[in-house]
Amino acid sequence: MENPIQHTDIYALAHHHRFQWEEAQQSYVILFPEGMVKLHGGAGEVLKRLDGKANVGEIVADLKVTFPDADEIESDIIGMFELAVSKGWLRKV
């Protein structure tokens, strides 16, 4: 992969994208021109931790504490970052 996700990387939502909780759908969504993505629970948990300061490693550590029973959570989180970056939903700070 061209730009592997590093633990020290900091990501933020891409410009012109908005992340919000949707009551009617009971889920987090990402909104952008001409589209929207409804996020599954785990992805929403990751996205809401993007505050422009926390790096990937810190987010992984935080999620491990919050969800101690989830197996292989780290590879899921990294995979999510990879996909979100490839879709253009996230940008590196």
Added chain:
Amino acid sequence: MTQASLGESVVQKVVQAQNNGVAASATQTQPLWLLAEVTYRCPLHCAFCYNPTDYDKHTQNELTTEQWIQALRDARKLGAIQLGISGGEPLLRDDIEDIVIEAKKLGYYSNLITSGVGLTEKRIQAFKDGGLDHIQLSMHDITEEINNFITNTKTFELKKKVAAMIKGHGYPMVLNVVIHRYNIGHMKQILEMADALGAEYIELANTQYYGWSLVNRSQLMPTKEQVDEAERITNEFREKSGSKMKIFFVVPDYFSDRPKKCMNGWGEVFMIVTANGDVLPCHSARVLPNMQFPNVKDTGLEYSWKDSPAFNKYRGTDWMKEPCRTCDEKEKDLGGCRCQSFLLTGDAEAADPVCSKSPHHHLIEKAIEDSKNPVLAAQPIVFRNDKNSKKIIAGEFKELVDEFHALP
């Protein structure tokens, strides 16, 4: 990791106002997409406009600001989240600023769909301050000649200025170009122009034939070869330019074997409130016979969406007849577009004639043949303007609308 494990693209809209398709993967009956067609008045007179040819009936009875704000609130409660403010030219109303502020307050992701005419520094600043999320600008061609011809106005220079203004205010540059015979040969130059303007998104929306564009079909339709070439150039450009500009190429349904899944299904994710308050599941639904569409002046949006007979009529697949009923692809396209079926065949429940399995498919083939007929091609275009709309209402241009089963 697949996208499915992360989330679903609920309404990746690849087609917008000028067209009638909304591609999406999921189906759920929530009006996620609200299109507010706030006025049918328009300073442009585009030959390909999908607006109803009798729009002139709806220019004196527009909803008030308060009625629009109520509609936004009600739709939001039903789950609406993407808001398109469209028309006509929405900027002809002086209350778009108020609508934008309310949209922001309610949590919409809002989009102003405009020709750019009437966008001033003062207004764009007010939209920015009010929380408008983006502006979609229509462009027509790289040449002044074609821009001014197809829109029947001198707007070429203005559009370039407006594009710079949009960019200057930190908005993403979202361009929409309706493609037809007169500009399809300029695809590469159009993409280069979009790139030079710093566009983040461009929709190359091949004309679909409703409203004014149906009346002008023989003059607007490109050849299959031109469409294929345009798509090839688009793909080549996409490969070369990478991901900085998202390019949506909306394939024209007349040249497909299968119909589009129109609006991602009737009353599935899309709801339109028109200038006079009619609530519709698609842009041109009023052409359908024996249908009573709800109006926000009489009933609330919740009734319209959930309970009105009109919104329930073509939900799902129970209404289908052959060949759709037993077709193994019926879930994929839901039998195409009801309006197109009715306009061309006289039966709204017939398969969309675009489908090669339709017994009416010859109507599409004939339209394609007609578009190559130099006599028809040389007929004057009927531009979208108040005068022509009045004439059409009065029964003139009969020979142009005779073959259709409703006024387009």
